[in-house]
Amino acid sequence: MISFASRRLQSVALTIVVLACVAYWTHWQGSVFEHSAFGTGYLLLAAILFLTLYNLRKKMPIPLWVTSTDWLQAHIYVGFSSAVFFGLHIGWRIPDGFIEGTLAGLYLATFVSGLVGLYWTRTIPHKLARVSEEVIFERIPRLRSRLRAKAEQAVLTTVRSAGVTTLGEFYGNRLQDFFENSRGLRYFLRPTSRLRKSLLAELTEVSRYLSEPERQASELLFALIRKRDDLDFHAALQWRLKMWLFVHIGLTYPLIIVASLHGLLAHLFDGGAL
Amino acid sequence: MPQLEIIVDRPQRWDVPFGDAMRDEDVDQLLLVEPFRSIDPSRFPAALPMRGILKNDSRINVYQDGSIVVREGDYGNSAFLVLRGKVQVVLEGLGREVLGWQPSQKKGFVESMAAWWRSPRLPEVRDRLSAGSSWTTNNRDQVEDLAQTRVFLQDVPRVLDGSWSMTLHQGEIFGELAALTRAPRMVTVVAEGETVLLELRWQGLRDLMRRTDALREHIEGLYRENSLHVHLRETPLLAQLPSESLAAVADATIFETHGDFEWQSPVEPYAPGRQPETVMNEPLIVEEGTPCEGLVLVRSGFARLSHRFGDGHRTLAYLGKGQVYGLAETIQTSLNQEPAAMSSSLRALGYVDVLRIPQAVLEEHVFPNVSQQAIQDAAAKHAFYCTKNHCEKQSESLGAEQGQVETPLLEFLVERRLINGQQSMLIDLDRCTRCDDCVRACAATHDNNPRFVRQGQRHGSYLVAHACMHCVDPVCMIGCPTGAIGRDTESGSVRINDLTCIGCSTCANSCPYDNIRMTEVCDRHGAIAIDKTTQQPIYKATKCDLCSDLAGGPACQHACPHDALVRIDLGNLGELSRWVDR
Numbered sequence: 001m002i003s004f005a006s007r008r009l010q011s012v013a014l015t016i017v018v019l020a021c022v023a024y025w026t027h028w029q030g031s032v033f034e035h036s037a038f039g040t041g042y043l044l045l046a047a048i049l050f051l052t053l054y055n056l057r058k059k060m061p062i063p064l065w066v067t068s069t070d071w072l073q074a075h076i077y078v079g080f081s082s083a084v085f086f087g088l089h090i091g092w093r094i095p096d097g098f099i100e101g102t103l104a105g106l107y108l109a110t111f112v113s114g115l116v117g118l119y120w121t122r123t124i125p126h127k128l129a130r131v132s133e134e135v136i137f138e139r140i141p142r143l144r145s146r147l148r149a150k151a152e153q154a155v156l157t158t159v160r161s162a163g164v165t166t167l168g169e170f171y172g173n174r175l176q177d178f179f180e181n182s183r184g185l186r187y188f189l190r191p192t193s194r195l196r197k198s199l200l201a202e203l204t205e206v207s208r209y210l211s212e213p214e215r216q217a218s219e220l221l222f223a224l225i226r227k228r229d230d231l232d233f234h235a236a237l238q239w240r241l242k243m244w245l246f247v248h249i250g251l252t253y254p255l256i257i258v259a260s261l262h263g264l265l266a267h268l269f270d271g272g273a274l
Numbered sequence: 275m276p277q278l279e280i281i282v283d284r285p286q287r288w289d290v291p292f293g294d295a296m297r298d299e300d301v302d303q304l305l306l307v308e309p310f311r312s313i314d315p316s317r318f319p320a321a322l323p324m325r326g327i328l329k330n331d332s333r334i335n336v337y338q339d340g341s342i343v344v345r346e347g348d349y350g351n352s353a354f355l356v357l358r359g360k361v362q363v364v365l366e367g368l369g370r371e372v373l374g375w376q377p378s379q380k381k382g383f384v385e386s387m388a389a390w391w392r393s394p395r396l397p398e399v400r401d402r403l404s405a406g407s408s409w410t411t412n413n414r415d416q417v418e419d420l421a422q423t424r425v426f427l428q429d430v431p432r433v434l435d436g437s438w439s440m441t442l443h444q445g446e447i448f449g450e451l452a453a454l455t456r457a458p459r460m461v462t463v464v465a466e467g468e469t470v471l472l473e474l475r476w477q478g479l480r481d482l483m484r485r486t487d488a489l490r491e492h493i494e495g496l497y498r499e500n501s502l503h504v505h506l507r508e509t510p511l512l513a514q515l516p517s518e519s520l521a522a523v524a525d526a527t528i529f530e531t532h533g534d535f536e537w538q539s540p541v542e543p544y545a546p547g548r549q550p551e552t553v554m555n556e557p558l559i560v561e562e563g564t565p566c567e568g569l570v571l572v573r574s575g576f577a578r579l580s581h582r583f584g585d586g587h588r589t590l591a592y593l594g595k596g597q598v599y600g601l602a603e604t605i606q607t608s609l610n611q612e613p614a615a616m617s618s619s620l621r622a623l624g625y626v627d628v629l630r631i632p633q634a635v636l637e638e639h640v641f642p643n644v645s646q647q648a649i650q651d652a653a654a655k656h657a658f659y660c661t662k663n664h665c666e667k668q669s670e671s672l673g674a675e676q677g678q679v680e681t682p683l684l685e686f687l688v689e690r691r692l693i694n695g696q697q698s699m700l701i702d703l704d705r706c707t708r709c710d711d712c713v714r715a716c717a718a719t720h721d722n723n724p725r726f727v728r729q730g731q732r733h734g735s736y737l738v739a740h741a742c743m744h745c746v747d748p749v750c751m752i753g754c755p756t757g758a759i760g761r762d763t764e765s766g767s768v769r770i771n772d773l774t775c776i777g778c779s780t781c782a783n784s785c786p787y788d789n790i791r792m793t794e795v796c797d798r799h800g801a802i803a804i805d806k807t808t809q810q811p812i813y814k815a816t817k818c819d820l821c822s823d824l825a826g827g828p829a830c831q832h833a834c835p836h837d838a839l840v841r842i843d844l845g846n847l848g849e850l851s852r853w854v855d856r
Binding site: 001002072129135137242245 | 852
């Protein structure tokens, strides 16, 4: 079984060799007064089409030539290489035309979204794994409503059985919103434990005024607050992992369309191939 | 308006007899033959008559000279009784080519794509509900027993020349070992001349044994005797012994069973800080510190090897079928001429069958016949060196098959009996992006029905998902009344025959890992199948089949983009540690 470190080393070495060859070829083309833009352009387009194929592979019910892991490895290194092809293609200058500018913007957005995705897919799983329970994204709303029902039941029971309302009032003022509503976009973009800590501290503070039945119910509330916060944490990070892919794939289609248009125009105004 | 329900007959146990249906005259003849002649039919309930068992759970097969009846390594679900003629039991392994092994047919790319394209959009759609269903025409090929082997051995005397074999005659039973223990066949059996055999599906054998003490004792006696010889031959140090020494060892070997065979009852939840009494409650086979009295061989099941640590016991390893305990101590005892103290304790996990070879027998028949080098190598391979803080193999190179897995992970695997899994789905949560590509790939290859749940038992960042583990000892098979759940003859993976499943939930309730799901089924228009008599939905047992007909293996593993998911033998610590340390 090849280790991740060895695999990375081999892939990086291979990528560097390929890129060095391409760079040498473009330099040689320039030195003999040949125009390398078509060559690098086609190379870049081929790389983008290859990168797009990965999404098709993921929809296949059976392994297409190689495993999804191998496809992803190729996707990552071809993706990095495409940045060098892109640089060589534009001559390391900022494009000034409208179509070229749009195309460059689309490419860079797709590339950056890929980089961000790579970073997130390598870092978010660690954060999710630290949460005690593993949850499936689609089941989170159901789990949330169960937690809310449990919390309400615990509080209502104390009100009915003991006839005291201290915990009930605290629940209505501070916890009801937390259990009933979804966290805002801000939390989804940058989840923190601030609210959890704050609610737990407040519940600890109010415990001194609680009767014995309420104190027992508050113990349950402590656990439910933690669970709910863990669910929100999972929801936020799993949502992020799904959304970046949505954006990354979504950018690919206009990129291919505009790139094809750019290639067509280049050939038309070159007065050559067409 | 579409139909919401479809009324059908509930599938029954004997909808599909075992092979071609037996005639009443055949059953009458069988009832005159031992052991059936001595069985009292009145001990069987009206719903499960003895005649019914013989008629539906058995078949009469005629074999020509040289036909292979069972092949070593195949998984079998039946036992055989010699009615006429005789068979040769070949105790030494014959080559795979000789035994006619051929790779199984897998779906090609085009076929898989076509199946994917034709998948129904609704979940759990069935074109046929049972073998006798009227939904479509009955296709007997789909319900054929998996264990039919008809390969001929050419030139039998030449092939068997020099092989260690024995002959079984009329009235003798064989194949009961694999059928009852859900293990692969350990020998090859070849027909000698024209031979007539009664093949008894193991469900039928089980029901006969339950109600017939004499038959049960006879089968259990055979099981012990036959397994003993085969097992001793496969044990290190004993494999090279001359036949007469091995026979002497076999005579002196003591067969013991520890623990509870019905271990499929729910295992206790794992908790890192659990009390040490739990380990102490496991049946003790040999205790640490006691004088060495001989060698212990694990015949089947699992045993925990532990070392006293503080007030509790720390798990060093677990021993499975074919592994040896106490070899280093027996050698030390032999060399020093005084009993060495056992360096670890051995306890039964669930149930375990062990063979004990007394020290005196080893010194008389084994050590004199084995080279000093072989003894030293074996001792080093099986020895542990323990300090107050940790235990490790004395020889890294020789003990590599156990691997170096951190103790908490080992404890987790042992406590939850996850070591039983040969194809467990292990997910590294530190790499898993929860993209569900594995679930989608599974659904795509199973008519849009995922056959596992990406949740399960967890230790740190490792998750053992709810996917069939294709266990070493698949206890889910124990209670199945129809034999719908069984092992694939070649690969040994556990499969469910959807057409013979009657939806009784026995397998799902027996699975200690909750890896079998009962699902309501419907036709292509979404109408749910309802039992005509009870008006209740009809269920089918569903689980991972390891994509056995798909080229390339399990789709889930191939679909994981991040190397987070693997199908792995959790009983192989070497493989596990290599995967963990990638």
